Amino acid sequence: MTIKRFLKAALITGSVVFSASNYAEITDNTINIGIITDATGGWSDSTGQGALIASQMAVNDVGGSVNGAPVNLVMIDYTTEIKKYKDNTGNKVMTMDDYTKMVRQIVSNLESQYNIDAISELSDSRIAIPAQNYAREKGIVSLVVGAGSTALTNQFCSKTGFHWSWDTYALTKGLGKVIVENENSDKWYFLALEGAFGEDAINKSRAVIKTNGGKIVGKQMFPYGYGATNFFPAIEEARQRGANVIAIANAGDEAIAAIRQVRESGIFEKEGTVVSLITLLQDIRKLGLYSSRNLQFVAPFYWNRDEKTRNFAKRFLARHGAVPSAAQAAMYSATLHYLRGVAESDYDKGETLANKMRALNVDPRDPFLDPKTSFRKDGRVVHDMYLVEVKSPQETTEAWDYFKLIRTIPGSEAYQPLSETKCKFAK
Numbered sequence: 001m002t003i004k005r006f007l008k009a010a011l012i013t014g015s016v017v018f019s020a021s022n023y024a025e026i027t028d029n030t031i032n033i034g035i036i037t038d039a040t041g042g043w044s045d046s047t048g049q050g051a052l053i054a055s056q057m058a059v060n061d062v063g064g065s066v067n068g069a070p071v072n073l074v075m076i077d078y079t080t081e082i083k084k085y086k087d088n089t090g091n092k093v094m095t096m097d098d099y100t101k102m103v104r105q106i107v108s109n110l111e112s113q114y115n116i117d118a119i120s121e122l123s124d125s126r127i128a129i130p131a132q133n134y135a136r137e138k139g140i141v142s143l144v145v146g147a148g149s150t151a152l153t154n155q156f157c158s159k160t161g162f163h164w165s166w167d168t169y170a171l172t173k174g175l176g177k178v179i180v181e182n183e184n185s186d187k188w189y190f191l192a193l194e195g196a197f198g199e200d201a202i203n204k205s206r207a208v209i210k211t212n213g214g215k216i217v218g219k220q221m222f223p224y225g226y227g228a229t230n231f232f233p234a235i236e237e238a239r240q241r242g243a244n245v246i247a248i249a250n251a252g253d254e255a256i257a258a259i260r261q262v263r264e265s266g267i268f269e270k271e272g273t274v275v276s277l278i279t280l281l282q283d284i285r286k287l288g289l290y291s292s293r294n295l296q297f298v299a300p301f302y303w304n305r306d307e308k309t310r311n312f313a314k315r316f317l318a319r320h321g322a323v324p325s326a327a328q329a330a331m332y333s334a335t336l337h338y339l340r341g342v343a344e345s346d347y348d349k350g351e352t353l354a355n356k357m358r359a360l361n362v363d364p365r366d367p368f369l370d371p372k373t374s375f376r377k378d379g380r381v382v383h384d385m386y387l388v389e390v391k392s393p394q395e396t397t398e399a400w401d402y403f404k405l406i407r408t409i410p411g412s413e414a415y416q417p418l419s420e421t422k423c424k425f426a427k
Contacts, residue, residue: 007090014161014353020242023038024306024386025226025347026342027103027115027156027349028115028344029068030071030114030224031069031071031118031342031348032054032068032074032114032115032118032348033073033074033117033119033120033194033335034107034110034115034118034119034120034214035055035073035076035331036052036075036103036106036112036119036120036121037076037078037123038077038123038125039075039080039263040079040080041252042252042253042254043123043124043146043251044079045282045285045286046144046150046280046281046282046325046326046327047121047327047328048356049241049320050072050316050324050325050328051120051327052073052075052327053122053316053319054316054322054324054329055120055332056205057332057334057337058335058339059073059226059335059355061365062343063341067343067346068148069342076106076226078127078150081102081106081369085098086400096195097307098197099126099174100130101298103127103130106131107119107134107135107140111138111218115255115350117140117141117349118140118141118142118143118338119131119140119141119142119143119145120142120143120331120338121144121327122142122144122147122297122328123147123222123391124143124197124321125196126196127146128142128146128149129147129149129151129152129196132144133156133158136159136160136161136312137269139336139351140157140349141353141354143164143338144165145164145327145330147163148166148167148168148171148200148201149168149196150200151170151196151293152167152379153376153379153416154421155422155423157378157379157421157424158349158379160354161379162352162354162375162379162381163380163381164334165301165330166326166385167415168197168200168201168204168277169204169415169416170298170409170414171277172205172208172277172387173409174298174387174414175275175297175387176205177208177211177306178296178391178406179273179275179296180209180212180213180214184271184272185214185244185245185273186215186245187215187242188209188216188217189217189218189234189238189241189243189245189247189248190205190216190218190220190246190247191219191234191235191249191258192220192222192247193222193250194222194223196314197249197427198221198249200248201277205287214245215251217241218237218238218243229257230261231257231258231261231262232261232265234267235261235262236265238267243274244273245272245275246268246274246275247276247338248262248274248276248278250277250278251283253280255276255278255283255407256287258290259276259291259295260287275297277298278297279295280304280327281303281323281324281325281402281403283384285400286309289358289390289391289392289402293391293392294389294392295389296388296389296406297327298385298386298387298388299386300326300328300330300383301329301330301368302326302388302399302403302405303324303329304403305386307327308367309367311367312324312332324399326368327410329368332368333366336365337360337366338357340357340360340363341354341356344360350397357375358376358377359377360381368383369381369383370411372384376409376426377426378416378418378423378426379423380415380416380418382411382412382415383411384411385409385411385414386406386407386409387405387406387407388405388406389406390402
């Protein structure tokens with residue numbers, strides 16, 4: 001699929017001085033969206049090119065332009081940018097300061113080269129947090145789809161920011177309560193990603209597990225890029241500490257490797273439970289139904305949930321060769337809602353546009369958000385979540401038919417209450 005990156009770069013002929021909260025019109029008569037995603041790394045199957053295609057579908061569905069202004073997409077592969085940064089600095093391990101410097105430069109380049117109006121996807125909290133911080137300073141709309149840290153709607157909230165899909169609070173609350181209520185599922189051991197997501201996931205889980213009579217007996221943290229190497233020592237430590245639940249707080253290739261090795265160890269096969277805090281459809285396809293059977297987790301979307309999701313999946317499959325992940329469906333949803341906000345407000349960035357987006361109802365074409373969805377001041381998009389279980393090979397009936405829907409978790413129950421937010425302007 002060929003996607004035109006930008007058609008009218010020549011219109012950007014000089015510097016534009018503006019207030020971050022007020023714009024007179026659609027800037028330079030174009031609507032420019034930067035998609036900062038993992039196009040070549042461990043999460044690329046669930047984000048990457050599919051995220052770009054989903055966004056283009058939304059652009060096509062509004063006719064390719066809004067109020068006479070063409071809509072243009074540009075994609076940046078942050079995995080490639082990480083490799084470049086490491087090569088240039090000689091840093092083999094990146095700190096949060098390194099991520100902040102790198103990401104601010106990425107968004108600054110998008111702004112200077114393309115006069116970017118919105119940034120989207122951002123499937124890593126270490127990418128999403130500094131990106132949203134930069135966007136907040138410039139009035140750029142941030143549509144965070146893939147990252148999970150609740151800091152995005154707490155201490156790093158933005159008046160022009162939206163956290164569209166899941167977060168660690170929603171993933172842990174429903175899953176932790178259901179699992180701990182089961183017999184012999186009260187001692188948890190975590191295999192978690194280093195950084196904001198992993199720490200946030202464990203902290204949010206601890207509160208839910210403790211409230212329901214369980215406890216965390218141990219954890220090990222692994223850096224992004226750890227890959228399919230050796231998780232067995234951590235799995236053995238979990239056994240020695242008496243864990244009866246092993247929780248994977250990771251994603252992509254690392255999560256796949258951890259789940260597979262837990263299964264191969266056989267330790268939790270008969271007398272324990274394996275849960276994953278973030279699991280995407282493409283992860284299960286890589287892992288296989290034998291290794292992932294009976295795995296439970298909370299998801300914001302499943303393509304085979306109802307007629308609307310199936311119709312969207314059919315359209316997406318024709319363009320991408322795979323059904324959409326939750327992140328890719330959320331990209332369609334966020335792009336469509338953003339463009340509707342532009343159409344209604346005649347602004348392409350800033351607080352006026354963001355406020356209009358919060359006031360809009362969900363579009364009937366949207367396969368991701370339920371009609372009861374609300375758009376809060378702290379940036380949290382509050383929508384239903386779904387507790388699912390992976391089918392066994394015997395239960396699946398068609399390609400990509402991997403999940404059983406166990407229950408719907410209403411958004412009002414799934415997400416952190418607004419009364420608990422640390423977002424100063426949302427109090």
